[in-house]
Amino acid sequence: MIAARTRRVGRRINPMPNQINTIKPYRWEGLWVFDDEAVGLRREAFVGGADDIIDVAVKEKGLPDPHGGFLMQFSADPFPGADLEFTWLRGDMGGNVYRWEGHGMDGWLCPALFRYFDAAPAKIYVRVRGIEKQGE
Secondary structure, three states, X not given: OOOOOEXXXXXXXXXXXXXXXXXXXXXXXXXXXXXXXXHOEEEEEEOOOHHHHHHHHHHHHOOOOHHHOOEEEEEOOOOOOOOEEEEEEEEEOOEEXXXXXXXXXXXXXXXXXXXXXXXXXXXXXXXXXXXXXXXX
């Protein structure tokens, strides 16, 4: 029998991480935050320029009511539909700074990044989209 590859997340052992991860950022108390029960995060905030990047990205995409939540898929590898590309610049205060290619904006991603990746990826590819309403 072949043993499944695992990684440690918090105090748990989880199966190998997804190739494409999905979170649902939303506005809370004036901040962009997200919850991901699978990796033990609740109201994890985007700060240090990452919040400004989200503001621009949802505006450019013309998402209806992004403050109520939208879907963000991300991966260290390109995937169909990914239309945002971020390049690692440097480590900073336990997190990592990435540049949004084509926009010249930098954003800091906190150590929660390591809930999804074993090490800071050289690139992060992202797809931002609205949430489909039931029956659409």
